[in-house]
Amino acid sequence: QVQLVESGGGVVQPGRSLRLSCAASGFSFVGYGFHWVRQAPGKGLEWVAVISYDGKNKNYEVSVKGRFTISRDNSQKTVYLEMNNLGLGDTAVYYCTKDLNQWQPIRGNALNLWGHGTRVTVSS
Amino acid sequence: SVLTQPPSVSGAPGQRVTISCTGSSSNIGAGYDVHWYQQLPGTAPKLLIYGNNNRPSGVPDRFRGSKSGTSASLAITGLQAEDEADYYCQSYDSSLSGSRVLFGGGTKLTVL
Numbered sequence: 001q002v003q004l005v006e007s008g009g010g011v012v013q014p015g016r017s018l019r020l021s022c023a024a025s026g027f028s029f030v031g032y033g034f035h036w037v038r039q040a041p042g043k044g045l046e047w048v049a050v051i052s053y054d055g056k057n058k059n060y061e062v063s064v065k066g067r068f069t070i071s072r073d074n075s076q077k078t079v080y081l082e083m084n085n086l087g088l089g090d091t092a093v094y095y096c097t098k099d100l101n102q103w104q105p106i107r108g109n110a111l112n113l114w115g116h117g118t119r120v121t122v123s124s
Numbered sequence: 125s126v127l128t129q130p131p132s133v134s135g136a137p138g139q140r141v142t143i144s145c146t147g148s149s150s151n152i153g154a155g156y157d158v159h160w161y162q163q164l165p166g167t168a169p170k171l172l173i174y175g176n177n178n179r180p181s182g183v184p185d186r187f188r189g190s191k192s193g194t195s196a197s198l199a200i201t202g203l204q205a206e207d208e209a210d211y212y213c214q215s216y217d218s219s220l221s222g223s224r225v226l227f228g229g230g231t232k233l234t235v236l
Contacts, residue, residue: 035225037169044125044230045161045169045212061224100174108216108225110159110174117168 002026002113004096009118012086020118022079022096027113029077031102035111036070036081038092038120048094049081052106059106063089086122093117126151127213127228134234135203143231145196145213151226153194156216160189160198163210163230172211173198200233208235 008020022034036048049060049070058070069082079096095117100110128146135141145158152158160173171180173189176196188199196215200207213228 037227044210045163045214045227047214047225047227050225059223059225062222095168097169100171106223108156108159108214110157110171111161111169111214112171112174112180114168114170 004098004113004115006094006096006115006118009094009120011121011123013124014087014122016086017082017084018086018120020081020083020094020096020120022081022115024077024079024098028102030074033099033104033106033109034070034072034079035097035099036079037095037097037111037114038090039095039117040089040092043092046092050106051079053099053103057106083120086120088122091120091122093119125227125229126217127215127226129211129213129228129231131229132232132234134236135200136236137203137205139203140199140201141203141233142200143198143211143213143233145198145215145228147194147196147215147217147226149194150219151194151215151217152191152196154218156218158189158191158196159214160187161212161214163212165209169212203235205235208233 035050051070096115097111100112161169163169176191177189
């Protein structure tokens with residue numbers, strides 16, 4: 001079954017860290033870029049981070065740059081989002097999603113497969 | 125949002141509605157593709173249109189995308205109750221301050 005399954009969300013205090021995971025199955029993991037997109041309660045979609053198909057290139061939304069790190073493990077077919085120094089504004093459902101086409105540079109590619117999301121709540 | 129969408133649109137069953145997505149010279153106007161997503165209540169987004177005007181397999185041809193200049197549009201014809209959802213445009217922005225993926229603020233479609 002072609003799917004992305006996120007995990008690792010939860011309730012965390014401000015200033016703490018959390019690592020999200022995104023396990024891929026049912027398709028060739030290698031060759032695809034992956035993104036994390038979040039959605040705060042009652043709000044729209046916000047792009048967070050991207051990692052290129054070869055893992056060599058990464059990019060982040062300004063508000064998370066320096067705090068969040070995206071990575072991938074091809075052997076485990078998993079993408080990660082390490083989130084440090086979390087703030088109240090990071091509260092959201094975090095979706096993992098993949099590029100439509102393989103071997104594409106980071107350039108705003110369409111995102112054709114989305115996980116169900118994992119909820120992150122930052123609260124004291 | 126850098127990509128501007130109307131907060132809401134509505135239409136009766138069978139009617140046609142359009143959702144606009146207005147950008148600028150650093151994103152849509154720079155030639156970057158626009159993609160559209162449909163998000164039904166309580167679910168993850170679903171790719172609806174890619175590369176400005178292409179439909180993934182399984183998406184009805186009632187959904188049409190277009191792009192011109194610094195804007196793009198999603199047209200939905202023959203509205204159905206099941207089309208009631210939030211719709212988002214997506215593109216890419218590149219300027220001296222950096223590059224990033226962009227989403228529009230989203231448009232809530234109500235089928236009357």
